[in-house]
Amino acid sequence: MSEIILQIDGREVAAESGMTVLEAAQGAGISIPTLCHHEILEPYGACRLCTVEAEVRGRTKLVASCLYPVEKDLIVRTRSEKVDKIRKMILELLLAHAPEARELQGLAQEYGADKNRFEKEPSFCIHCGLCVRYCAEVKKKHAIEFVDKGTKREISFIPEIASKECWNCKECFPLCPTEALQAAFVLTKELAFFSLSSEPVPAE
Amino acid sequence: MARINSVAELEELRKGILSKIEPDKPCIAICAGIACLGLGNDRVISAFEEEIRKQSLETKVDIRATGCHGFCEKGPIVVIYPEEICYLEVTPEDVPEIITQTVVGKKVIDRLIYTDPNTGAKAVHQFEIPFYKNQSRLLIGNNPKINPKSIEDYLAIGGYSALAKALFAMNPEQVLEEIKKANLRGRGGGGFPAGSKWETTRNAPGEEKYVIVNAHEGEPGAFMDRALFTGNPHLVLEGLIIGAYTIGSHQGFIYTRHDTPQLRENIDIALSEAKEYGLLGKNILGSGFNFNVEVHLDVGIFVSGESSALMRSIEGKAPEPRPKYIRTSVSGIWNKPSNLNNVETWANVPQIINNGSKWYSSIGTERSKGTKLISLSGNICNTGVVEVPMGTSLKEIIYNFGGGIPNGKKLKAVHFGGPMGGSIPESLIDSPLDFDVLSKLGTSLGAGDMLVLDEDNCMVEVARYFLDFLSGESCGKCVPCREGIRQMLKILTDITDGKGKEGDIELLEEIAGVVGEAALCSLGRSVPKPLLSMLKYFRDEYEAHIKDKRCPALFCKELKKGEL
Numbered sequence: 001m002s003e004i005i006l007q008i009d010g011r012e013v014a015a016e017s018g019m020t021v022l023e024a025a026q027g028a029g030i031s032i033p034t035l036c037h038h039e040i041l042e043p044y045g046a047c048r049l050c051t052v053e054a055e056v057r058g059r060t061k062l063v064a065s066c067l068y069p070v071e072k073d074l075i076v077r078t079r080s081e082k083v084d085k086i087r088k089m090i091l092e093l094l095l096a097h098a099p100e101a102r103e104l105q106g107l108a109q110e111y112g113a114d115k116n117r118f119e120k121e122p123s124f125c126i127h128c129g130l131c132v133r134y135c136a137e138v139k140k141k142h143a144i145e146f147v148d149k150g151t152k153r154e155i156s157f158i159p160e161i162a163s164k165e166c167w168n169c170k171e172c173f174p175l176c177p178t179e180a181l182q183a184a185f186v187l188t189k190e191l192a193f194f195s196l197s198s199e200p201v202p203a204e
Numbered sequence: 205m206a207r208i209n210s211v212a213e214l215e216e217l218r219k220g221i222l223s224k225i226e227p228d229k230p231c232i233a234i235c236a237g238i239a240c241l242g243l244g245n246d247r248v249i250s251a252f253e254e255e256i257r258k259q260s261l262e263t264k265v266d267i268r269a270t271g272c273h274g275f276c277e278k279g280p281i282v283v284i285y286p287e288e289i290c291y292l293e294v295t296p297e298d299v300p301e302i303i304t305q306t307v308v309g310k311k312v313i314d315r316l317i318y319t320d321p322n323t324g325a326k327a328v329h330q331f332e333i334p335f336y337k338n339q340s341r342l343l344i345g346n347n348p349k350i351n352p353k354s355i356e357d358y359l360a361i362g363g364y365s366a367l368a369k370a371l372f373a374m375n376p377e378q379v380l381e382e383i384k385k386a387n388l389r390g391r392g393g394g395g396f397p398a399g400s401k402w403e404t405t406r407n408a409p410g411e412e413k414y415v416i417v418n419a420h421e422g423e424p425g426a427f428m429d430r431a432l433f434t435g436n437p438h439l440v441l442e443g444l445i446i447g448a449y450t451i452g453s454h455q456g457f458i459y460t461r462h463d464t465p466q467l468r469e470n471i472d473i474a475l476s477e478a479k480e481y482g483l484l485g486k487n488i489l490g491s492g493f494n495f496n497v498e499v500h501l502d503v504g505i506f507v508s509g510e511s512s513a514l515m516r517s518i519e520g521k522a523p524e525p526r527p528k529y530i531r532t533s534v535s536g537i538w539n540k541p542s543n544l545n546n547v548e549t550w551a552n553v554p555q556i557i558n559n560g561s562k563w564y565s566s567i568g569t570e571r572s573k574g575t576k577l578i579s580l581s582g583n584i585c586n587t588g589v590v591e592v593p594m595g596t597s598l599k600e601i602i603y604n605f606g607g608g609i610p611n612g613k614k615l616k617a618v619h620f621g622g623p624m625g626g627s628i629p630e631s632l633i634d635s636p637l638d639f640d641v642l643s644k645l646g647t648s649l650g651a652g653d654m655l656v657l658d659e660d661n662c663m664v665e666v667a668r669y670f671l672d673f674l675s676g677e678s679c680g681k682c683v684p685c686r687e688g689i690r691q692m693l694k695i696l697t698d699i700t701d702g703k704g705k706e707g708d709i710e711l712l713e714e715i716a717g718v719v720g721e722a723a724l725c726s727l728g729r730s731v732p733k734p735l736l737s738m739l740k741y742f743r744d745e746y747e748a749h750i751k752d753k754r755c756p757a758l759f760c761k762e763l764k765k766g767e768l
Contacts (some may be wrong), residue, residue, distance in 0.1 A: 045527055046682045050724045062621045062721050067527050082721070086684075089718040093687035118691055127686070146522075146680075149505055153680030 004067040008072040020148045021065040022050055023077055026030040032078050033087065033107055035094075035177065037066045041137055044129055047094075049107075051086050053077040062086070084111060092117040101126070124180035125155055131172035131181050141165045144172065144184075155184055158194035205322050207482030209490040212370045214359075217481075221360050230307045231285040234294075234346050237272025237431055238466065239588075240279035244295075248280045251296035255303045265307055268357075271347035271435015276427075276588040278318070283330060283579075285347050290330040291316035300601035306579070318410055321585070321607075335605055336604040339576045340567070341591045341627065343551050344428075353469045355477040358438040364483055366554035370446045371491040374557075375761075378451040383553065385561035387573045392546035393621065393650045394726075395572075395639035401543055404533040406451045413453040416537075416544040417444055417516070420502060421507030422624030424673065426653035428577035431589045434467045436551075437474035441497070443553030446483065448495045451543055452459045455496055459514050461503040471499055506677030510727050512536075512546045513679065524679045525725030536591065548577055568594030568749075572638045576652055577662035581620075584612050585656035592614035598633040602656060613658035616757075617742070621650025622673035624730035624738030627663065644738040659684035662759035664749055667735045668696040674731055685728030688719035692735065702762040704750035713739065 004015050004043075006023050012197045015024035020043060025032050027042070034046035050065045062082065067100035091113035095104055099115045099122070110117055132155060135144050143161040146153055155168070166185065173182055208214050221540030234240075234249050249269055256265055273281045278292035284306050290301065291313070298316060305311045309340030318327040318581045320334065330348070339345075350357035359365070370379050405413055417440060421429040433440050444456050458471060475497055478484040488496045500518050502508045508523035515537045517523035538541025552574055556564045563572045572594040578601060580586050592601060598618055602608065609615050619627040626647030628635070635641055642649050657666065671693040681687045692715050695708050716732030723729045739746065748754045755763040 036340075047722055048683055048724065051722050063529065064527060068529050086718050086722045089715065090683050090722070093683060093691065096687075096691075119694070121690075127680070127683070129681075149507075149676065150678045150680045150681070151675040151686055151693075153686065162670070 004070050006070050006072070006076065008076040009078055014051070015070040016114050017070070018121050019070050021052065021054065021063070021068045021074075024070050025065065025076070025078060030078060033110075033198075034066060035103070035126065036130065037136075038130055041130070041133045044133065046127065047090065048127060049087055051083055051088050053079055053080050053083060060145060087111045097123045098126055098178040099179070100114050101112045102176045108167055123154070124178045124183065126178055126180075127153060127155070128177060129155075131173040134172045134175055137169065139165075139169065141169075144181075150188050155181065157188040159188055159196055162188055163193045163196040206316050207351040207480065208480060209487075211489065214364065214368055214489060218359050218362075219393050220536070220759055221356050225360065227563045230267055232302075232307065233268045233270050235271075235273045235279060235281040235348070236269040236466075237276070237279070237347075237435060238241070238306045238427065238464075239276035240273070240281060241466065242586060243279045247280070247296045247689065248294050248299065248309075251299035252303070255299050259308075261303070261307075262544050265303075266579055268351045270350060271352045271355075272344070272431035272589060273330070273343060274341075274431065274589040274591075275333070275586065277586045280307070286336055286658050288331075289331065290318065290327050290328070292318055305663060319689065323515035324504050332554050334607065335590075337604075337694060339591050339605065341355070342555060342575050343439070343548065344577060344589060344591050346431055346439075347431070350436060350605070352435050352437055353473050355438060355474070355481060355484045356595050358436070359527070362558075363438050364442055366557040367442050367445055367483065368489060370449055371489055371493060376450045376452065377408070379446060379557065382448070382556060384706045385390065385394075385757060386550065386556045386564040387561075387571070388556060388564070389639060390545055391548035391552070391576070391651060392544075393624075393648065395643075395649065396548055398545055402447060402451050404531065405453075405541045405543040410540055412455070412540045412629045413538060414537050414542040415444055415448045415453045415456045417461055417541060417550055418459075418511070418514060419458055419471075419510060419547045420514065421651065422461065422506040422677075423545070423624070423651070423653060425581050426579050426651050427581075428579045428589045428652055430464060430467055430575060432453045432551055433547045434464075434470050434601055437470045438478065439554060440547055441478060441484070443550035444497065445488065445495055446553050446557060447543065447545070447550065450492055453686070454494050456483055456498070457518055458497060458499045459508075459518060460499065462504060468499070468501070475499070497684060505679065506674075507679045507725075507727050512725065513533055515542060522679075524728065525683050525748045527724055528624055532632070547593055548652070558715070569638045569641075570635060571640055575765060576637055576649070578637075580656070581608050581653070583615075584654040584656040584659070592637065594638060595636045598638055599635055601637070601654065606656065607712045613660060615656065616659045616661055617657045618647075618664065619652065619655040619657060619666070620647045621733070622653050622655075623673050624727060624733055625650045625653075626733050627657070627666070627741065629741045630745060646655065647732075648733070652726065660757055660759065662700070662755055662757040663738045663745045664696060664699050664755075665757075665759055666684060667738050668693065669699055670734045671731070674727075678731070682724040682728060684719045685723040686727075688715050688723070689731060690718075691715055692732070696735075699746065699749045700755075700760045700762070702749075702760070704746075704753075706750065709739065709743070709746055733755075 013028040028160045034050045036044045045064045052065045054063045058179045088111040089107050095115035096118040111142045143165045144157050280294050282291045282294045318333045388398040389395045508517045510525050513523040513525040578590045590605045615630045617627045675689050678685050720732045
């Protein structure tokens with residue numbers, strides 16, 4: 001692993017090749033907000049909240065810092081008018097679905113996002129995919145998956161798997177930033193578990 | 205058929221095939237393209253077979269079900285060789301008369317030939333019909349001459365001679381140099397130089413490399429790749445094998461849609477025939493070069509035509525794009541260097557090798573070379589596939605080949621590139637077909653799907669329609685794309701419903717800006733394009749909907765057809 005020196009917010013930061021800009025920034029104590037990122041999971045790049053400006057050989061582009069690999073002489077700006085505007089809009093778009101989620105509210109305050117900007121459509125899930133990826137990558141069970149596509153995409157427990165695997169696990173629950181996950185679980189349990197599971201329902 | 209083990213054997217075989225062809229024997233070529241299929245060409249083909257049996261002409265007349273002839277508006281199309289008499293809109297009832305009068309009696313049936321709707325002038329031959337006249341059908345022109353299910357037909361028109369030349373008379377560096385000098389630009393929409401892409405994959409570290417034909421073609425209004433690939437699959441395959449040889453790849457993939465059975469069948473036949481003849485597989489033509497091709501089908505989602513999503517799909521995963529901070533040319537399928545080009549790009553390769561880069565780059569404009577296939581649709585007299593040199597003006601395409609706007613309506617706009625493209629107004633139709641010129645105007649040549657819109661089209665509705673399409677076809681993974689589409693679609697629906705508010709246009713622009721800059725993949729980043737081009741050229745229509753509650757095109761029902 002060779003050492004790479006890059007510049008983040010005017011500071012020289014040392015990183016190892018193969019690291020992402022987000023990791024390099026965090027290592028240097030520079031905070032970049034994230035929603036779909038978790039250090040034990042593969043980088044995902046879906047929420048785009050960690051978007052930063054990356055300048056390479058005089059050309060600036062907007063990139064997701066959780067995926068962008070560090071490179072020599074890279075100049076990163078984690079805050080700028082453009083970056084802040086993107087983060088504000090992303091938060092506003094998500095607040096239409098989960099207006100009371102604590103994590104979103106904190107960030108909304110920082111970026112001046114208006115939770116009433118878009119008409120409420122309380123589906124509560126912000127599609128961060130932490131539950132889906134945790135179940136697939138760590139537990140290797142795939143008991144919860146994304147179903148459908150486009151604007152209809154949503155998380156769904158797969159009853160056949162969930163009715164066997166989820167009783168004693170529920171490790172994804174604390175990962176959910178909005179509690180939509182728990183609701184999805186309860187719904188699946190009520191609708192489908194009893195017909196699928198031969199095991200008695202354990203006392204909760 | 206024994207496999208071919210050398211160029212000499214290939215030429216020997218070609219001679220044999222050509223010697224069997226009787227130039228004076230009548231041949232009935234019936235278009236079996238997708239549009240003609242929809243217009244009932246299978247009944248026409250059966251009627252010909254039956255009538256030939258009935259008149260005991262089996263040994264005297266040949267029948268050929270061919271690839272798309274391009275003039276979809278007037279299908280089913282039948283061409284009678286050797287005179288090349290072209291009949292349009294043929295029905296099974298016409299068949300006995302065609303056999304008796306034309307095939308046997310050598311007489312032209314007047315009512316079946318092309319009649320110019322404006323001048324009343326008649327055209328007996330395909331090349332005299334205004335739609336075909338002056339096209340440069342370098343890629344698609346062979347479709348009427350071949351049965352796509354027969355490799356012999358392709359060999360008869362010189363097929364695989366470019367492959368033989370590349371393998372035996374050139375080394376990979378020379379082929380690459382030729383493609384670079386020809387300045388072949390990707391026909392999938394990006395217009396990226398194919399040679400540079402090939403070179404990146406060729407030079408990327410790793411022994412295993414892949415080449416891929418993107419035959420996904422999912423946007424509404426695009427049908428040229430399907431016409432070309434279904435009608436002449438060996439042309440694309442030959443280009444792919446040459447590319448593989450150049451790049452140093454031994455495994456290729458053809459990625460296409462699960463819902464185009466005719467295309468799939470023709471590809472499968474072409475692959476198995478090419479293999480049988482020793483043009484695919486081990487030791488191609490005795491050159492020592494090995495190359496195999498596998499066909500992969502999509503899972504029915506538009507975004508799987510996006511290159512990184514397509515590669516995930518080939519790996520057997522959900523077709524979700526990934527950001528290309530490392531190019532797929534370097535890290536693609538299973539993180540191996542993977543060169544993706546679309547159908548038309550690969551199809552250009554054999555002619556560049558056969559005729560040289562100098563010849564190729566003499567066609568087109570300074571920076572856009574060769575010919576381009578255009579899917580012409582919308583409010584146009586002649587819907588179909590047109591092939592013209594780059595640089596041809598949009599006006600020529602619309603009026604000379606497309607026959608103008610039907611029903612005496614006025615032309616309003618030309619939209620390129622489907623739901624991720626852009627519209628330009630009638631005032632700009634003198635613009636040439638050129639990647640860079642169109643992109644500067646805020647549209648993009650895209651894959652070549654050209655939608656013609658007349659005065660009755662509401663430009664708010666067109667943008668709403670595209671976003672509605674994308675709301676179901678984006679993968680939905682990243683926030684800007686999924687949520688941006690949701691909100692933009694809501695606002696546009698409100699505007700067309702007469703519920704537009706002050707500030708809506710500015711809000712649309714703000715969301716579009718964020719989606720265009722922050723979305724994960726090229727699909728997401730292109731989502732706002734149609735809307736932004738329309739706000740640039742047709743802003744007054746948006747304002748009329750919002751401020752005056754009026755739809756200038758008298759399209760939006762809720763706005764009481766402009767009475768208010």
